[in-house]
Amino acid sequence: MEGYGCMEVVYDKSSEELSSSVLEALEELFELPQETKMKNVNPKPAHGYMGRLSVLPIHEGLGIEYATDREACEEFTKLMWPEGNPHFCEVVHSYAVMVAQLQKLVVRMLLESYGIRTDKYDAHSDSTTYLMRLLKYRRSKGETNLGFKGHTDKSFVSILHQNQVNGLEVRLNDGEWVYYQPSSSSSFAVIAGDVIMVRHTFNV
Template sequence: MEGKIPVIDAHQIEEKSIKLREIIEKWGCFRVINHGVPLKLMAEMKSVSKELLDLPIEIKRRNVDVIPGSGYMAPSEKNPLYEALGLFDVASSLSVSNFCSQLQASPHQREIIESYARATYKAAIDIASKMSMSLGLTDYSFEGWPLQFRINKYSFTPEVIGSSGVQIHTDSGFLTILQDDENLGGLEVMNESGEFVAADPLPGTLVVNLGDVAVVS
């Protein structure tokens, strides 16, 4: 639909590579269905995310940086409504284990986090590979690329509805894959005309956004 971010079926990307390339060049952002992450696991991870962000601040602060900005981010003067936890690399079992230990995750929470890390990494590699093929880059493997994982919370109240949850920004990496709240909108992306377009929720989908590294490439 015109004015809406495009929706791509991951099972059909190969046969629609020209369309995908057009979307990448025009939008730099799209939603994807049939991405391979089980819907039940997405719902379970959403519940675990809420539980982790509801932890006492002294526990959340144990989620320390591996590189600057990779760990816990408390609300700040620039982003007073934003709070996040960070896992440096979902492809690393050690990184996943450290994240769970820092936050004293229960055995159930740890199982969900580990399963979600594996599923999202597999989906990210698949999507990145299909994107590169649509751009004419063949025989390149994204295996081994680190994939940071963040759990974001926006603490809106009736008084701040309409405010920005986080400052306007571009993503610094190659690819961002977002599981947003299927019941609550708010995400906006800039189109090629410089206008912000609402990325309305679509249950069961993931949002794919190209970052600065992809633009340079």
């Protein structure tokens, strides 16, 4: 992580069955009418619906804030499916909880590697909230095939899980862009966010 700004984690609690269920749920979500998806409104940048942007024509995304909270997932589900969709809610919430457990494990390992006391970790963990970004990049129809512009995230770490299309590129600390090729369906890309880059401010 320190050398490259990112790392791959193979997490044994991420089953192939759950991964398949999530991808199926996302296909169902993104097949909804545009006007339905646009109901996912949030004043925070990239927290709500993003799509049909002229500069990013193949990108589409929806956010679920506080996704580890069952009620937040239920509210999002009701927004997309007023008649209800309990299977979608269950799958997405279970996935969010699993990824949050992975995030806590990774962050604890990172902080401990710098000698930060356990009570410092507990305070960080207790104050952490989670945003789940559900993303789709359609096949280019003669436009740019750039899904999203190069950027850094404002979080401590970002955890990404992709399907077999494997479109993620990561810029290493030396400036080189590389494609990320997951080694298994249980592989996650863990990327350092802006917050972790100021690690020298921690009181150890």
